[in-house]
Amino acid sequence: MRVSYRDPLVQRLFTMISDLLADGAGEPSAIHEQLLDLTSANSPEVRDYWRRTTRGLGVPDVAFKGSSPYLFPDEPAARTFRTSGTTRSDRGSAHYSARGLELMDLSILTSARRHVVAGLESPVILRLVPPEHLAPEMVMAHGMELIARTFGHRELSTSVLSPSGVDLALLGSRLDAAVAERLPVVLIGGSFAFVNVCDALEAQGRAWSLAPGSRMIDAGGFKGRSRAVGVDELRAVARRVFGIAAEGCVNLFGMTELASQLYDAADVAIGPLGERPKGSTPFVAPRVRDARSLSVRTEGPGLLEVVDLCVIDRPHVVLTGDLGVARGGGVAITGRIERGQSRGCSLALDAMTGGAS
Incomplete structure (x- = not known):
């Protein structure tokens, strides 16, 4: 029944x-x-x-x-998130009731306390994902904005991705301000986005020494991309450009169809590109x-x-x-x-x- x-x-x-x-x-x-x-x-x-x-x-x-x-067809969905795709028929979707949405938000924040902002107080959270109002069907935009709004520095935390791409000037100015005020920074975005951003910043000759505790949280990986970058190579770029130590680099896995994310649990290379194991909670x-x-x-x-x-x-x-x-x-x-x-x-x-x- x-x-x-x-x-x-x-x-x-x-x-x-x-x-x-x-x-x-x-x-x-x-x-x-x-x-x-x-x-x-x-x-x-x-x-x-x-x-x-x-x-x-x-x-x-x-x-x-x-x-x-x-x-729950008897309860209209409170929110629907969709995967990327070229047509509506090949886009995945996940419908959330009000209770389901509340559980997802609780799960996101619970994991973020442990993996994203552990040991930090009001870090500058800079997101290489669009603001939620520009991407209301993107679950990552929702989740990362929730993390920034809950834990991040109120004045300096922001999305640096606009409809025309990553705003390198905005990213640079927020990093400059964080360095001047000795505030730790949490950079969050897709793995491939970090590669492109770091390439562009290095081409400009720009680099920072972010405060201790700063970290980079990259999401996904390089599946389906024309360029595959190993974990250690990505970490080396993060050190050169942002001064972030290897232990400050964490990969997460999420899906539109899931409410929770998986984070690196141990710094041991297992996969062909040095992928680290995701742990259980x-x-x-x-x-x-x-x-x-x-x-x-x-x-x-x-x-x-x-x-x-x-x-x-x-x-x-x-x-x-x-x-x-x-x-x-x-x-x-x-x-x-x-x-x-x-x-x-x-x-x-x-x-x-x-x-x-």
Whole structure:
């Protein structure tokens, strides 16, 4: 039987997840099972997909393109975020109820306290992503603006990305001001954006020695890009241009379909470009599935699956379409799955569309 958004069960589940985020209280496995039950009750398509495969197997990311799953048709979505794409049909989307949006914001801030601003008080947060009002459907614009608004220096924190590109003059003036006032800086943006910005700044002969504690948070990686830059190379550029030490450089992984982000958990090179392992928390965890059998692997390469207990409006386990390498300290994310590269992923896609039995 379908569960209404207003059902007390949903409110209790929301409270359980909120408590888990606030102080780690509660049992993640119990929340996981209740979210699976909710999805089974409210999504016949996913219920049938699990019948064809295994209960709890990640829903392939392509299922979020076009008509994206949303568990509460009785409650209009409060917000919808979309992935990039050239047409509406190839853009993924994630619908959030008011509760779902609140959980996402709590998750973002909980992780940011630990990874983005730990040990810093009112740092200057400069974002190489557009301001939220210019990109209302971009989840990264929302999340990074939330972090800056909550933790950042009120006068100097800003987005330095305009419709015409990165405003290097604005970036330079804010960095100059931070150096003059001896304020630490947190630079946040896409991995490839940092490469382009650093190239441009070095061509201008510009460099800074930012205050101790300054850091660079780069998101994503170089999958699908014409130029691949290793982690150590990117860190070396950050030191040359911004004076940021290697330990101040952290990579994060996020998806429009997820409410939480994964951050580097250990400074150990695992992937071919030196990718570091992403760690687990009580509320979000990466894992790797075998590319043929879809069984969970504790060591070695496979398909990246993410379990995000902060997702209440959609299936909370996603088969991301990325490749990962599992090691004891976490999962390094190493690139996108290419056509024909994974029989297991193809079987999952077939099952999702009713083509497998």
